[in-house]
Amino acid sequence: MRSRKIKNANGISIRWKLILYMTVFVAIILLVTWLFQVVLLDTFFRAVKRNEMQEAADHLTEKLGSEELSMAAYSSAVDHSLCVTVFELGSDHSEMLINVDATGGSFTATLSFEQLGKLYEKALGNGGDYFTRIAFGGFEVEENEGFEKFPFYDATESNSKIPTKNMRTVYVRVVDRGDISYMILMNARLQPLDSTVRTLGTQFVWITAIILVAGLITVLLLYRKISTPIVQMNDSAKLLARGNYDVVFSGKGYRETKELADTLNYASHELSRLDRLQKELIANISHDLRTPLTMIKGYGEVMRDLPGENTPENMQVIIDETARLSALVDDLLDLSKLQSGANTPVMTEFNLTEAVREVMVRYDALIKHRGYLVEFVCSQEVSVCADRGMILQVLYNLINNAINYTGEDKWVSVEQTFANGRVRISVSDTGKGIAPEEMPLIWDRYYKVDKVHKRATVGTGLGLSIIKGILELHDAAYGVNSGVSKGSVFWFELPATRIASLPTEITKEI
Ligand code: ADP
Numbered sequence: 001m002r003s004r005k006i007k008n009a010n011g012i013s014i015r016w017k018l019i020l021y022m023t024v025f026v027a028i029i030l031l032v033t034w035l036f037q038v039v040l041l042d043t044f045f046r047a048v049k050r051n052e053m054q055e056a057a058d059h060l061t062e063k064l065g066s067e068e069l070s071m072a073a074y075s076s077a078v079d080h081s082l083c084v085t086v087f088e089l090g091s092d093h094s095e096m097l098i099n100v101d102a103t104g105g106s107f108t109a110t111l112s113f114e115q116l117g118k119l120y121e122k123a124l125g126n127g128g129d130y131f132t133r134i135a136f137g138g139f140e141v142e143e144n145e146g147f148e149k150f151p152f153y154d155a156t157e158s159n160s161k162i163p164t165k166n167m168r169t170v171y172v173r174v175v176d177r178g179d180i181s182y183m184i185l186m187n188a189r190l191q192p193l194d195s196t197v198r199t200l201g202t203q204f205v206w207i208t209a210i211i212l213v214a215g216l217i218t219v220l221l222l223y224r225k226i227s228t229p230i231v232q233m234n235d236s237a238k239l240l241a242r243g244n245y246d247v248v249f250s251g252k253g254y255r256e257t258k259e260l261a262d263t264l265n266y267a268s269h270e271l272s273r274l275d276r277l278q279k280e281l282i283a284n285i286s287h288d289l290r291t292p293l294t295m296i297k298g299y300g301e302v303m304r305d306l307p308g309e310n311t312p313e314n315m316q317v318i319i320d321e322t323a324r325l326s327a328l329v330d331d332l333l334d335l336s337k338l339q340s341g342a343n344t345p346v347m348t349e350f351n352l353t354e355a356v357r358e359v360m361v362r363y364d365a366l367i368k369h370r371g372y373l374v375e376f377v378c379s380q381e382v383s384v385c386a387d388r389g390m391i392l393q394v395l396y397n398l399i400n401n402a403i404n405y406t407g408e409d410k411w412v413s414v415e416q417t418f419a420n421g422r423v424r425i426s427v428s429d430t431g432k433g434i435a436p437e438e439m440p441l442i443w444d445r446y447y448k449v450d451k452v453h454k455r456a457t458v459g460t461g462l463g464l465s466i467i468k469g470i471l472e473l474h475d476a477a478y479g480v481n482s483g484v485s486k487g488s489v490f491w492f493e494l495p496a497t498r499i500a501s502l503p504t505e506i507t508k509e510i
Contacts, residue, residue: 014230015223019216026215030208037200046169046190050131052080053171053186060086061175064182070098077102080188087183089120097182103189107134107168120183123172130172133190229257233264240264245272277444281461288328292321331462334393338469345387345473349497352423353381353416355388359395360414363403371410372403378416382423383498390470391494397463398427398490405431407487418499422477426491434482442480443468467492 012020036044056076063072069086077084077100085099085108099108111119123130168187175182229251239247245268251261299318303310337343360376384391395414402412406429413428434442443464471478471492482488 014227018219018223022215022219026211034204041197049169049188057173057184060184073098074100083107083187085185089181107187119172123174128174132170134168134170229253240268292325295321334466335462345390347385349383349385350388352384353378373411375413379502380418381500382496384494385497386474394467394470397467402427402429407431422493423496424491424493426489428489430487433484433486433488435484
């Protein structure tokens with residue numbers, strides 16, 4: 001057994017790959033969570049509140065001047081947790097029409113007239129709408145707290161810098177109705193949101209730690225689950241590589257490894273079969289080579305030493321044995337060429353019927369005296385496009401086999417039929433046939449049904465594999481119909497390129 005060291009492959013193991021992927025995955029999840037829950041939560045919340053306030057303001061604008069205004073203000077405030085105030089501003093007097101507060105702590109009441117006036121002007125200057133953020137009580141907050149400055153409050157004038165996080169998002173809408181104009185003032189609390197963000201930030205640290213630990217445990221479990229069957233199969237494959245064909249691959253765990261194990265089991269079974277067949281072939285070929293060589297040597301020596309033995313019959317033995325040797329060598333060469341892909345078919349159009357007749361004629365000389373009955377039945381002249389030499393070889397091999405394996409009556413028939421644009425050549429014999437379980441195997445190289453090697457009747461075991469190789473090169477359909485004691489019919493089909501009728505059926509007897 002050829003011993004070759006099995007190298008251990010370099011590269012990252014599944015475990016580290018899994019850890020890497022899991023780390024990236026966890027990092028992405030944490031990043032997204034952090035982005036949405038901590039960084040962007042405030043932005044999202046304010047955007048949602050802005051929308052709600054704008055919609056509520058639209059609704060109130062429709063109801064301005066009607067009796068339904070207070071009801072609309074009330075439901076808007078309660079539904080969206082807002083503080084809603086509506087001012088009516090006339091040329092001679094102004095008044096607060098409604099003030100509904102669903103936020104807890106009336107914010108509007110903390111604003112001075114001056115501040116309200118500034119908000120009104122900002123909204124007016126902004127086309128009727130104005131958004132801002134203001135600290136509860138109207139105080140300007142410290143800049144480094146991260147909040148906007150009180151928008152209508154000059155920071156330089158202010159000396160009341162009281163830091164507070166009780167912020168409001170404020171929306172002002174001014175609606176002009178001729179003599180009267182209205183100012184809708186809405187605000188919502190931001191404070192619960194700030195604490196939510198802080199809570200989530202703290203939770204985030206815990207979430208990170210828990211996800212990392214859970215991820216690591218998952219990776220280790222996954223690694224065990226994935227790698228165990230692979231490692232086991234690798235061990236078995238190493239045994240197989242050393243020539244142990246009894247090894248069994250078991251890919252327990254998941255479907256992919258089970259499939260891989262099945263494939264490897266099949267491969268090892270095939271390898272062991274081929275190995276056995278190859279050994280048989282070498283034994284058979286050595287036997288087949290040695291016997292004619294011994295005969296040739298023996299007859300040659302006799303003819304050299306005994307002048308009376310220098311007869312044509314003895315000469316014929318030497319010629320026959322040489323022919324057998326060259327047939328064997330030819331078969332081996334043909335098969336190796338077919339297997340290496342060196343044989344590309346040269347497609348030409350030729351008369352197949354004529355070619356079969358030509359082959360039949362060659363059998364005249366070979367088996368004239370042995371009482372064989374070889375028929376050729378056809379009713380059309382059919383041409384095909386194929387490699388003529390290769391198709392002739394298929395015919396020779398099939399007829400040789402039929403002659404080798406036919407029954408006591410020595411009957412062999414070659415039949416040409418035509419249907420659906422295809423011509424079929426069938427070679428039948430009356431031999432002992434082939435058992436169903438053997439049928440798929442006979443096309444394998446080296447395969448012989450009769451395991452006991454009998455030189456006289458059995459060939460090299462290469463004939464059908466050469467036929468298979470050639471017909472597959474031609475994309476031709478082929479097969480065998482047979483059964484034990486029923487004789488065999490080997491056939492192949494080729495697309496016909498031309499057909500012509502024959503006047504009568506031709507039957508040939510050799
Ligand atoms: P061989 O040189 O042994 O005939 P082949 O490849 O031509 O090799 O055939 C393979 C096997 O198929 C044969 O050993 C034989 O068992 C079986 N076989 C082939 N042709 C026939 C046939 N016409 N009748 C019965 N068995 C056949």
